[in-house]
Amino acid sequence: MASAKICCIGAGYVGGPTCSVIAKMCPHVTVTIVDINDKRIAAWNSDELPIYEPQLDDIVKSQRGKNLFFSTDIDKEINDADFIFISVNTPTKTYGVGKGMAADLKYVEACARRIAAVAKSDKIVIEKSTVPVKAAASIQRILSSNMNLDINFQVLSNPEFLAEGTAIQDLIHPDRVLIGGEDSEAGRAAIQKLVDVYANWVPREKIITMNTWSSELSKLAANAFLAQRISSINAMSAVCEATGADVNEVARAIGMDSRIGDKFLKASVGFGGSCFQKDVLNLVYLCECLNLPKVAQYWQQVIEINNYQRKRFASGIIGCLFNTVAGKRITIFGFAFKKDTGDTRESSSIYVAKYLLDEGAKLSICDPKVSRRQIVSDLSHPTIASEETVAELVTTETDPYKACKESHAIAVCTEWDAFKTLDYKRIFDCMLKPAFIFDGRGILDHAELTSIGFQVEAIGKTVSQGTVFTHNNGNNILSPTSRVLP
Ligand code: UDX
Numbered sequence: 001m002a003s004a005k006i007c008c009i010g011a012g013y014v015g016g017p018t019c020s021v022i023a024k025m026c027p028h029v030t031v032t033i034v035d036i037n038d039k040r041i042a043a044w045n046s047d048e049l050p051i052y053e054p055q056l057d058d059i060v061k062s063q064r065g066k067n068l069f070f071s072t073d074i075d076k077e078i079n080d081a082d083f084i085f086i087s088v089n090t091p092t093k094t095y096g097v098g099k100g101m102a103a104d105l106k107y108v109e110a111c112a113r114r115i116a117a118v119a120k121s122d123k124i125v126i127e128k129s130t131v132p133v134k135a136a137a138s139i140q141r142i143l144s145s146n147m148n149l150d151i152n153f154q155v156l157s158n159p160e161f162l163a164e165g166t167a168i169q170d171l172i173h174p175d176r177v178l179i180g181g182e183d184s185e186a187g188r189a190a191i192q193k194l195v196d197v198y199a200n201w202v203p204r205e206k207i208i209t210m211n212t213w214s215s216e217l218s219k220l221a222a223n224a225f226l227a228q229r230i231s232s233i234n235a236m237s238a239v240c241e242a243t244g245a246d247v248n249e250v251a252r253a254i255g256m257d258s259r260i261g262d263k264f265l266k267a268s269v270g271f272g273g274s275c276f277q278k279d280v281l282n283l284v285y286l287c288e289c290l291n292l293p294k295v296a297q298y299w300q301q302v303i304e305i306n307n308y309q310r311k312r313f314a315s316g317i318i319g320c321l322f323n324t325v326a327g328k329r330i331t332i333f334g335f336a337f338k339k340d341t342g343d344t345r346e347s348s349s350i351y352v353a354k355y356l357l358d359e360g361a362k363l364s365i366c367d368p369k370v371s372r373r374q375i376v377s378d379l380s381h382p383t384i385a386s387e388e389t390v391a392e393l394v395t396t397e398t399d400p401y402k403a404c405k406e407s408h409a410i411a412v413c414t415e416w417d418a419f420k421t422l423d424y425k426r427i428f429d430c431m432l433k434p435a436f437i438f439d440g441r442g443i444l445d446h447a448e449l450t451s452i453g454f455q456v457e458a459i460g461k462t463v464s465q466g467t468v469f470t471h472n473n474g475n476n477i478l479s480p481t482s483r484v485l486p
């Protein structure tokens, strides 16, 4: 292993942190991350990394130029490498068969074709990106049928389980590392070589090996189960609002049952991120293709509840603001899909903003890590709002106090710690009255806010007015457009 070389194709949220941690934990391994996007590579080589992730800066700066490199010379790095990680994006298809559901594998396929075209020695090709079950077989087929020389390619599945915001700790202390491969002598040898890389820092009992398809399906299953828990607690939050129960108390009570566990039971404005919706839809599509319609419908409900929750939250705001938000200024706290990341992919904030813009609200958006450019770009998407609407109705502010000035309401959409410690008396004083706070993340001190004078509404519990979300279940708002629901 002394001279092992890793090439990672794709310098994004998965490839960047994963391979930086491998470089950190394996000083004797040379890791080069390549990408077709030269601006992104330039940013990885600069003082301002292209993604925000706690602790990532330190790791990159300590390894860069030693055993961690960022390059656009993809062919050279493929050729030099023993291991090639494919960490490119696999978005939901927006065209053709499987539109809105299946994963688009065109970037993965392009990588496989590139590897086949330029490799001159044996390679272990590892799929890191979340892919549909049997994608490894497709990669293997492309590699085998394009070989000019007598080269041996082994394709392994090694799905990534890191969560953004905690990626570095997740990578250094993984719950498990999963490696799937072919059940043959060459397959087992390739698996062992990758096990040896991880064994540099991961306890051996946490590295599990299995057949390729189990590994691929385990990734989809893990994300589907996690997303399902959030939809379950969010569905329960609607029941809590209707009954006077408190969803946090319910979550605490059920989470103490060791069979259920206490993680991923935080009711919210809906899950976002690049993985959950994509992977659940991917699973739904797989089930439909396998002629398992009941199973497909079962998982589809996880998405339906998530869309419902986003819509319900926006409808609650409109309902509380006397059924009209036209021309009213509403401050959105948080645009990232969760705290401690600048990533906005599938963020619930986008959908909440869309519903409010559809009703003519003026939005003042404040996020500690998301740029104005990103916010405008996300909202100007054809399925969200027109460029003119965004230019007319959306302002962005880095200072939360300025963001709230003369607002009718604040909607907390991302659970950033910075929002917990603001001077809410000062904020109250600069808002129009009655001043509303809609806590879509359950992070604020509701009793204190009420004593300041705010009208407080929170997901899954009754604070100031109660039951407003339940009275207005979202039917007056257009359907979400992230995909057309059947
Ligand atoms: C997820 C998986 O956790 C990770 O294992 C996988 O590799 C990629 O997908 P990520 O999307 O980065 O990671 O973040 P995660 O922490 O899972 O949160 C996803 C969404 O669910 C966020 O919008 C978050 O705010 C929301 N969430 C999470 C809740 O609403 N309630 C919870 O209790 C937990």
Ligand code: ADP
Pocket: 009, 010, 011, 012, 013, 014, 015, 034, 035, 036, 037, 040, 074, 087, 088, 089, 090, 107, 110, 111, 129, 274
């Ligand atoms: P993820 O969250 O899965 O890491 P990102 O979109 O953040 O997704 O990153 C994927 C990266 O893969 C992007 O920087 C993109 O430019 C890169 N990429 C896509 N296709 C290729 C390719 N064929 N060769 C090299 N890089 C690619």
